Amino acid sequence: MHELSICAAIAGIVEQHAEGRPVEIVRIDVGHLRQVVPETLQYSWELVVADTPLAGSVLEVNHVPLVVRCDACGESTELDTAVLRCPCGSTDVTLTSGEELLVRSLELVDA
Amino acid sequence: MGRFHAHADGTVHEHDHGDEDHEHAGHAHDAEGRDVGDHSGYTTGGLRVEVLEHILGENDRTAAANRADFASHGVRVVNVMSSPGAGKTALLVELAHRLEGRARIGVVEGDIETALDADRLAAAGVPVALVNTSAGFGGECHLDATMVRSALERLPLDDLDLVLIENVGNLVCPAEFDVGEDARLMVFSPTEGEEKPLKYPVMFRSADLVAVNKVDLLPHLDVDLARFEANLEGVHPGAAMLLTSAKTGEGVDELADWLLALLPAS
Numbered sequence: 406m407h408e409l410s411i412c413a414a415i416a417g418i419v420e421q422h423a424e425g426r427p428v429e430i431v432r433i434d435v436g437h438l439r440q441v442v443p444e445t446l447q448y449s450w451e452l453v454v455a456d457t458p459l460a461g462s463v464l465e466v467n468h469v470p471l472v473v474r475c476d477a478c479g480e481s482t483e484l485d486t487a488v489l490r491c492p493c494g495s496t497d498v499t500l501t502s503g504e505e506l507l508v509r510s511l512e513l514v515d516a
Numbered sequence: 517m518g519r520f521h522a523h524a525d526g527t528v529h530e531h532d533h534g535d536e537d538h539e540h541a542g543h544a545h546d547a548e549g550r551d552v553g554d555h556s557g558y559t560t561g562g563l564r565v566e567v568l569e570h571i572l573g574e575n576d577r578t579a580a581a582n583r584a585d586f587a588s589h590g591v592r593v594v595n596v597m598s599s600p601g602a603g604k605t606a607l608l609v610e611l612a613h614r615l616e617g618r619a620r621i622g623v624v625e626g627d628i629e630t631a632l633d634a635d636r637l638a639a640a641g642v643p644v645a646l647v648n649t650s651a652g653f654g655g656e657c658h659l660d661a662t663m664v665r666s667a668l669e670r671l672p673l674d675d676l677d678l679v680l681i682e683n684v685g686n687l688v689c690p691a692e693f694d695v696g697e698d699a700r701l702m703v704f705s706p707t708e709g710e711e712k713p714l715k716y717p718v719m720f721r722s723a724d725l726v727a728v729n730k731v732d733l734l735p736h737l738d739v740d741l742a743r744f745e746a747n748l749e750g751v752h753p754g755a756a757m758l759l760t761s762a763k764t765g766e767g768v769d770e771l772a773d774w775l776l777a778l779l780p781a782s
Contacts, residue, residue: 409656506571
């Protein structure tokens with residue numbers, strides 16, 4: 406349940422950027438390799454922000470696919486599993502996405 | 517003042533806004549910087565604030581402070597991680613005996629509850645700073661940089677060469693949190709099954725060394741160690757692996773040597 410810690414960290418970042426203005430949506434990017442369960446994260450968010458100025462805000466989780474670039478054949482491929490192997494058979498690959506854990510943007514309530 | 521913002525394709529830029537609505541590079545803002553066009557596939561009527569901050573950034577900054585503090589005392593730090601019951605504590609007790617006279621070690625003991633493991637290590641003559649994650653941390657299933665920081669002043673760092681951080685037993689959460697370590701040791705017990713690297717890739721990918729512990733049990737198990745090694749190689753190409761048994765002592769000298777090799781040459 407590191408989702409609770411992650412939500413506490415998100416709340417801290419959001420509070421700094423919202424500067425007291427009411428927040429409607431918090432958009433985050435979560436890479437495929439991050440072991441974060443979106444439903445758990447959204448549930449944890451409700452727990453963490455209850456009784457704070459962020460109560461009622463929605464956490465939108467954008468899943469970022471796992472993509473590797475093959476250093477042998479040069480192709481980029483989206484992978485479903487964490488076994489880092491290019492379809493050409495090479496394991497000489499570089500991760501180009503899939504490890505993101507980022508607060509991307511906030512949507513403030515339209516005043 | 518320039519307004520920093522990002523696009524759905526990942527490009528990030530900054531530009532000044534005049535007092536007129538304008539459009540560029542496929543999107544539009546009004547004079548206040550409100551999006552009036554579709555910026556990243558979402559449209560609502562509110563004001564968007566671009567943030568682009570790493571969620572664990574605060575933890576990482578505290579981890580960097582821990583790392584700097586350890587380094588200023590000339591101490592090397594190893595984060596020891598595993599599932600519950602893989603044998604971390606037994607291995608650390610064995611290592612404490614074997615490192616006696618060769619390196620001065622201390623332990624940060626992370627547990628959700630109890631001082632049971634801390635007591636076992638203290639009995640081996642090692643300075644121990646216990647962090648119970650249920651006390652003030654909400655029963656966390658991992659150590660984070662702030663928790664390790666809370667233990668720093670309870671260790672005699674000037675009298676130590678090596679700090680071993682025994683993380684909370686868990687194959688998921690500890691891997692996500694940098695605590696300021698120099699290296700990561702993962703302890704795996706073959707009773708867990710050879711498929712585990714595929715199920716917990718983040719942990720296995722983050723390990724500098726995987727100690728396959730309890731190898732004395734192998735004759736009694738159906739586990740396929742070659743398969744485990746292939747799975748480990750799949751998620752972490754080139755991963756270092758060592759067979760150990762805290763019970764028979766197999767591989768423990770080699771593990772001690774691996775730790776000693778992390779220390780600065782004296």
